[in-house]
Amino acid sequence: MSKPLLTMEGIVAGYGGGDVLRGVTFDVPEGKITCVVGPNGAGKSTVMKAISGLLKPRLGTITLRGEKLVGKSPRQILDLGIVQVPQNHSLFKDMTVHENIDLGGYTIKDRSKVSKRAAAVYDLFPQVRGWAQMKAGALSGGQQRLVEFARALMLDPKLILLDEPSMGLSPMVLKSVFDAARQMNANGATVLLVEQNARAGLKLSHHGVVMENGTVRLAGTGREVLEHPEIGELYLGGAVKKA
Ligand SMILES: Nc1ncnc2c1ncn2[C@@H]1O[C@H](COP(=O)(O)OP(=O)(O)OP(=O)(O)O)[C@@H](O)[C@H]1O
Numbered sequence: 001m002s003k004p005l006l007t008m009e010g011i012v013a014g015y016g017g018g019d020v021l022r023g024v025t026f027d028v029p030e031g032k033i034t035c036v037v038g039p040n041g042a043g044k045s046t047v048m049k050a051i052s053g054l055l056k057p058r059l060g061t062i063t064l065r066g067e068k069l070v071g072k073s074p075r076q077i078l079d080l081g082i083v084q085v086p087q088n089h090s091l092f093k094d095m096t097v098h099e100n101i102d103l104g105g106y107t108i109k110d111r112s113k114v115s116k117r118a119a120a121v122y123d124l125f126p127q128v129r130g131w132a133q134m135k136a137g138a139l140s141g142g143q144q145r146l147v148e149f150a151r152a153l154m155l156d157p158k159l160i161l162l163d164e165p166s167m168g169l170s171p172m173v174l175k176s177v178f179d180a181a182r183q184m185n186a187n188g189a190t191v192l193l194v195e196q197n198a199r200a201g202l203k204l205s206h207h208g209v210v211m212e213n214g215t216v217r218l219a220g221t222g223r224e225v226l227e228h229p230e231i232g233e234l235y236l237g238g239a240v241k242k243a
Pocket residue numbers: 015020038039040041042043044045046047196
């Protein structure tokens with residue numbers, strides 16, 4: 001596995017009513033797709049919030065290529081190249097797709113750079129270019145996800161955090177959203193994905209992390225996690241048999 005882009009070590013964090021994360025340690029290898037799976041309430045979204053700076057851990061360290069993230073503001077973390085696509089749909093529904101995508105570049109001061117980035121993003125997702133003048137609220141759930149990905153790419157992030165991108169989508173649409181995640185990765189971004197749809201998420205990923213009750217139960221290649229007998233029984237409806 002390649003060297004880690006991001007390292008999380010001994011993270012303890014919560015929302016004031018006790019710890020939700022109870023010593024979380026794992027690596028996100030550079031240039032790869034990492035998938036975090038685990039039951040509802042395991043702390044997956046909380047891990048994402050700790051990385052993006054929305055939640056300040058009580059203990060532990062998170063580093064991006066050795067640079068400490070804990071203590072930095074969400075804006076500082078964004079400027080270091082980490083962009084989060086949240087679990088719930090987050091587009092401004094009364095604005096056009098293009099206006100929404102433009103907002104993804106709001107921290108870029110040079111306006112000509114913003115249009116260059118938008119052009120690059122449309123090149124990666126040509127179907128999104130076709131929706132540019134439509135109101136975001138008129139798109140289907142799967143289409144809105146792609147626009148959210150496109151918006152996240154405006155800053156050309158090193159690391160993209162995707163929290164349950166397939167939530168509420170039909171299996172066919174799910175495939176197009178996963179294809180888009182793969183495309184972003186092929187285009188150079190490291191991807192950290194949380195997926196309720198564990199089997200499909202792990203198949204897509206190079207690296208898998210299983211969370212349970214605020215800790216990491218198992219980490220390994222996507223295949224190792226898929227083929228792990230106990231994990232398979234618990235979370236995947238039976239392990240995938242070794243070929
Ligand atoms: N804003 C909040 N305030 C208080 N408690 C919270 C908050 N957000 C999450 N929690 C609690 O923290 C725990 C972990 O939640 P988290 O959202 O990280 O789980 P998850 O693994 O992402 O679950 P899901 O699969 O349902 O998205 C849960 O017990 C939840 O109730």
